[in-house]
Amino acid sequence: MRPLALAAFLAFGAATAMTAQAQTAPAYVASDGTLLSVSAQAEARRTPNIATLSTGVVTQAADANAAMRANAEQMSKVVAAIKAAGIADRDVQTGGINLNPQYRYAENQPPTITGYQANNNVNIVVRDLSKLGKILDALVATGANQINGPSFDIDDKEKDVAYDEARRSAIEKAQARAEMYAKTLGMKVRRIVSVSEGARFGPPMPMPMMAMGRMEKASADTPIAPGENALSMTLDVVFELGK
Template sequence: MIMKSIATLALSALAAPALAQTMPVPVQTISGTVLDVTAEGQSTRTPDLATISAGVVTQAADAAGAMRENATRMERVIAALKRAGIADKDLRTASISLQPQYRYGENQPPVITGYQASNSVTVKFRDIGKAGLILDALVATGANQISGPDLGLDNPAAAMDEARLDAIAKARARADLYARAAGLSVKRILSISENTMETPRPLPVMMRAQGMVAEAAKSQILPGEQELRVNLSVRFELQ
């Protein structure tokens, strides 16, 4: 009988922590007035990173010839990028394609007249001021397809935090305004939810190079300014 009682006590001791873990957390009661406020915070930065797509399009009578010519010219383009100081981590193959070219005749099946090969790489420029000169070198080296840039920040964390602080300050100021108008005061924040937004990045007009080296010599990228935004929904308790 004594042994049975000891066993029962031991089981009870083991079960107690498990029961404590499953106990629901008490819900905090709200005794005052609830106010929901939406506020937008902003921060502005000059972009320090430009991403473009540069590639080569070649044509030949047969598929192998089109790919061979494309590979030769693309090798020169990549070598030019590396000579300009672009690191391997900032070069990534974007696409490679080979497509037949057709001649269409009335009431006739299409006839293959040749093949077109294309190869493009995504390039990140961390020194935007030199991007235009590098693009000119690419065209001179054999690139005949350029698009972009996509301008942004290499490390946007600090700018986003600045926008968050701006948003919460605006939300609190607005809550104080409503509370004073109602003869109340802000007691506490009940919840915060965030929606991150980003304004369209400036997209300078870029040339699509087709052997026009003289015009390419005027290429330049203007970074402008980028605005980062954070939209907060904040719930306050007023008393």
């Protein structure tokens, strides 16, 4: 039984090795074939349909507890405004809570703590861009004195569609280029040997941070211009050419 078992094991190991070798072996190319590597890039443009921004409250007080209490009170109003705007819980996430001492510096003297600064901010996703300007105004009106953003994006479903559009355009460009090379060389495109891809997302530049005090609601909503995002796809395609 042992010799038989050993023989079976060796046969299985050899088969496994052969399978692994077959998987890593380079693609077969006919002896009269020529490999042509082509890189083609295409992009699809879409109007963003979601925006992300961070907003929060900075408060200062003589002692740490007072700074945190004032911050919590003001931040509660900001969070209530976020919920009132229809932002779902899944689109609201705490970005950070910080408490830092404030110092006074004098020549030839050690720094002296003069008070404390508390900072609390949340990251939110706005899925209805028509409401974005109104939401920004509401945040400020209820106590937010820090806003960073917005930055615009495309939801995953629409992004997949756009990338597929770019893929199709890129492969068409690669095929046309391969046909041109083949015709110039007096050859024909036999087949595609391999395709590899790399994607690049080009969002518009975000708006700079706005640090502001409490203010009355403006007569008009803050204007927002989402522009367009470019989703780029680059394909590296290897063709086999032959007579």
